[in-house]
Amino acid sequence: MAGDGDESPGPPGKIRSKRIFINYLDSFVARYVGKYFSNAVVGSSLEDQREDEEQNEEEATSAKSVPMVKGKYQVVGTLKNPEEKKPDFAFEVFTYDTHDQLFEYLQECDIIIYNITEAAEQIEEASWAVSALHSDLDNFESPKIFILLSTIMTWAQTKPVDPEDPEAAFTEDDYRKRKSHTNFKDHLSLEKLVVKNGKTKKKKFTTYVVAVGVVYGMDESVFHFFFKEAWLGLNPTIPCFGDGKNVIPTIHVNDLASVLQNITEHKPKTYYILALDDSKHTLKDIVKAISKLGPGKIQHIPKADGLLNNELTQSDFDHLLVNLTMEAFFIKENFNIHWVAESGIVENIQTLFKEFKQSRGLMPLKIAIFGPPGVGKTSVAEKLAKHYKLHHIKIKDVINEAIADLELRTTLPDAEEVEEAEEEDDEGETDGDPQELLDHVRENMGQSNGRLDDMYIIRFIKKKLLSMPCQNQGFILDGFPKSYLQTKELFGAEEEEEEEGGMNKLPQYDKAITPEHVFALDVSDEFLKQRILNLPESVVVGTHYTQERFLRHLAQYRELNTEDETLLNYFDEIEIHPTHIDVSHDNDAENTPVVQQIIQMVGKAKNYGPTAEELKELQRKEADERLARESAERAEQERREAEETAEKLARWEEWNKRLEEVKKQEQEFLEAHSIPLRNYLMQHVMPTLTQGLIECCKVRPDDPVDFLVRTFHPLCPIIKQNNKSPLYSIDDFMQSVHQHRSR
16 A cells, blocks of 8 residues: 555664556566566665675674564566466556556555556556656655666667767767657657656656666567577578678666666666666677577578568567667666676577576477387387477488588588587587598498498487487487497496595486486387288388398397396486386387377477467368368258258158048048938938928918927927917927926
8 A cells, every 4th residue: 555655764674665566567578577576675786795794794793683674575567468367476466447546556656667668558558657646746655766668769760979980889878869760759758758757856756767778588578589490490590680780789687677676776866777788799699699599500681571570570670670889887887786697698698598498498308219129119209209399319310411411511611611610619519520520431331331330320319419409399219229338328428536425426427418208118029020020011121120130130139138238227327217118018000009108208398389380280270170170060051951851841741641631531431421311311301391391481481490390390289289379489399398308
């Protein structure tokens, strides 16, 4: 709350905590700045780094009388993606619908940092925030600091300080002369507004503008494209836009965080501060250094081609093409910064490589598959290499590649050969004279009927495993080493002099190339013989699976790996214990169960996953499958509808047919049952009724029906006897009939 920021003196020796607001905590810069502040101690940048022992003793003495309670920073802020979970370092995350709600949150904070280097859409909100806070400064319960993280792109079009020396560096003192890049004019306008609003009541509301160089480090942001290209190693070169001679001011993200802490604690009188390291590296220098993560070579491409890259935003591209020579004198002379990379990217590139891999979880996966010939090592390795995107290391391929490389190097011009040799020296690798080595290899192969001695094979394989692709993504060893001695020679490291008490010390081995997962495929010789005998002739021709060659290779393998000494013993000695998998129960020629078992043991891949091209291919396949599925569903739906329509028509016809049949039967039934009645009527009723009707026509009585009843009914005598009235109705007649029957 606002009260938490009260600067009224507390207990002696206590430093209160401070609440710091940072917008978009899930962005690159804010994420690491927030982490830095969450672990920082309030006031730590004010401590003198050069304390001598006497000062330490004095502080220790005073600490006994007055205990020091150090305050922490409470990091709060907003998220760019509201669906993201709250960062671990954040004390609280704000969500709001109106500016009034956000303003209430900002009032509770001691320090407000708005980062517009990565999100231009935040310029409007930052402008509103600094104006609203400035308007309300009389109501502040404690002083507040507003820091705008802007970009050196607001200097991009600034004229040189010295026209005669275009490379003369800009400093903070030149900030009034700055002219922005066309795409960053809104950034410049906001910078001016922030500086202006901090000049009213400095004790209550202080504002700073920090012009930040291109930020690098950790999982990378603007330079991520180059790091990813180098790590993947899909292309032989890394692209460099234009001639690459433009100087790019830079700063490590953790050094930027340290600068911000110093600003909040030193509260300098300077309102405009440059946050840069000491480097004056060009784009070419930077890309060349990053390329060492992969192929080690760069290729200059037209600037226009960079705009076609989907992985670079317009802002990224503008930053990569900026050309500014700048010096951040103020922070170096006045701040206490524990630099991570003061000298810049090039000099600290190996540290940046480690940060990049660790931050993104890009760890090499190193696997070795061992077993007798014919057990299925290659098929298993191929499937694992495809699943994990690893490099499949096979002896024949490595030897051919090494010889081709030696042949190429012997044909290079002297200048290129010297440059390549220097690069290998930088990496700690050298093969000496390539022509001499190539001659030795050819001579050895000629003497051994096309085979190479172990010393050359081990040399080539070790170089392959130490190559950047294998060190980045990882590898799967298949078919080599074959014996204990080969294994020890390949992975073992030079033993250092044993110290006292070092009897139980593990053997030294090269951790960079030694597999972390070792699998042994176990099976009996009889099972292997039966498997090879059952192989189709088309598979056997031209391979070592012919019966004679297979039996010879199997015998050699068993000879090199006896019960007392196998290549697996070496891994046990260095405590990388192999996992044994019995494949004798698996009748699948593709070894699918074995592959699935290994994947379950190894776990998830530690790489980028699908590349952009692979994602497009997957999306295309998914789209094709979806269209085919939808087409099949439509066809099935149409088929079902046609069947239902045909079935309805058939049922309708059947119903009509049955209805006609029912009508016919009903007609026949009525006709059949009406014949007796008709006969009866014709015989007993119609003659009498006809006679009566004739008589009725002759007499023409007033009531014809009563006349017919009186004249022709069998009970007429009774009626006549009981009739006492000239008018005798039908109802009277029926009543008389019922009386007669009751008797």
